[in-house]
Amino acid sequence: MGPQGKLEKFLIPESIFGVGSLAEVGDAARRAGGSRALVVSDPGVIAAGWVDQAIPHLRAAGLSYRIWSDLTSNPKDHEVEAGFLEYVESGCDVLVAIGGGSPIDAAKAIAVLSGNGGGILDYEGIDTVTKPIPPMVMVPSTGGSGADVSQFCVITDSRRRLKCTIAGRALVPDISVTDPSLLTTMPAELSAHTALDALSHGIEAYVSKAASFLSDAHALAAIRGVLDHLLPTMDDPADLRAREGIARASLQAGIAFTNALLGATHAIAHQIGGYLEVPHGLLNAILLPHVMRFNAVTHPERFVGVAGAMGVETTRLTPQECAEAAIATVEALREKVGVPAGLAKVGVRREHLGRFAENALGDAYITTNPRTVSKEDVEQICLAAL
Numbered sequence: 001m002g003p004q005g006k007l008e009k010f011l012i013p014e015s016i017f018g019v020g021s022l023a024e025v026g027d028a029a030r031r032a033g034g035s036r037a038l039v040v041s042d043p044g045v046i047a048a049g050w051v052d053q054a055i056p057h058l059r060a061a062g063l064s065y066r067i068w069s070d071l072t073s074n075p076k077d078h079e080v081e082a083g084f085l086e087y088v089e090s091g092c093d094v095l096v097a098i099g100g101g102s103p104i105d106a107a108k109a110i111a112v113l114s115g116n117g118g119g120i121l122d123y124e125g126i127d128t129v130t131k132p133i134p135p136m137v138m139v140p141s142t143g144g145s146g147a148d149v150s151q152f153c154v155i156t157d158s159r160r161r162l163k164c165t166i167a168g169r170a171l172v173p174d175i176s177v178t179d180p181s182l183l184t185t186m187p188a189e190l191s192a193h194t195a196l197d198a199l200s201h202g203i204e205a206y207v208s209k210a211a212s213f214l215s216d217a218h219a220l221a222a223i224r225g226v227l228d229h230l231l232p233t234m235d236d237p238a239d240l241r242a243r244e245g246i247a248r249a250s251l252q253a254g255i256a257f258t259n260a261l262l263g264a265t266h267a268i269a270h271q272i273g274g275y276l277e278v279p280h281g282l283l284n285a286i287l288l289p290h291v292m293r294f295n296a297v298t299h300p301e302r303f304v305g306v307a308g309a310m311g312v313e314t315t316r317l318t319p320q321e322c323a324e325a326a327i328a329t330v331e332a333l334r335e336k337v338g339v340p341a342g343l344a345k346v347g348v349r350r351e352h353l354g355r356f357a358e359n360a361l362g363d364a365y366i367t368t369n370p371r372t373v374s375k376e377d378v379e380q381i382c383l384a385a386l
Helices: 021-031 043-047 050-060 077-089 101-116 180-185 188-207 213-235 240-260 264-276 280-296 302-309 319-336 350-360 364-368 375-385
Strands: 014-017 036-040 064-068 094-099 136-140 152-157 162-167 175-178
Touching (some): 021 050, 021 136, 021 175, 036 050, 064 077, 077 101, 077 152, 101 136, 101 152, 101 162, 162 264, 162 364, 175 240, 180 240, 188 240, 188 264, 188 302, 188 319, 213 319, 264 280, 264 350, 264 375, 280 375, 302 319, 350 375
Parallel strands (some): 036 094, 136 175
Antiparallel strands (some): 152 162
16 A cells, blocks of 8 residues: 555456567457457558558467458447347457457457356446456557557447446456557547547546556656657658657556546547537547536646646746646647547537536546536536637
């Protein structure tokens, strides 16, 4: 225990990182206990050629495989059900996800169903997955989701049109393989959205009620990494050094938030994304400065570290001034990469806000927001972001 009696816990999977590490995917799946893999991906990643590059490594390790990619950008409950049937009918015993947050979350959900049965929405909440699930190997192709190392899975309830979070240590992948080369084929818009998602992970994890000295180190490194490397990747998509910096930031942000959890930015973004099919990273980028401003009213001291990681000289500033400097930095970066400043630009209307606010209060991430959040608070945050 720490000096004040706080018990710290830190959970991460085996992580393999580096340019060329895609070659490790076959050995990773074999070491995890697999012999026949369901490779979960999406059409964009397949078109970029990364699945084709991974397959020879699976074969070399003696694995057979089946590819499944019938996914949209926010994985739905019925898509997961289809993937689960593919897994069962193909006789698979390991899941290998190659892609961004959607394929990785879908692979986790398929694993949950294969070990526990029922429908995926039955497992909404924390530690609801009680039976063993198959091994999982994750290969992220975007620099932001952090799903490859997290204990979370987010699936859209297609009937209620909202996102459901499934959480628990059972969902932590066995092995994460991060090859920064995969990030070079991302379109500029996706590069921006996913990197800003990583930034929001770092900031929300650092100010979270559940933050610890272990998560703080990774959160601050992630914030610094996004600020240092995002713009160079936008200027030159093939800049492998910059891509490696973003990949590292994404990994560290994922390690931070799977342990410290997140806050109101993500809780609200989940509701909007589930209802309007807007990219998750884009919503986080729009909402983040407004949630930071809300939290800084009561917890400005936590933003001193955030501002420092952004390169702000904090020694002569008050905590509130540090918070404002950090908010201004996020807003400036968002503008430079072309993210709209308002929710109205992505289809949110004033009449939506009550629904989003009510549902956000039931999101798992709202509980670790540093400042207590009411329905009216969420409506005001959304109104300010509109």
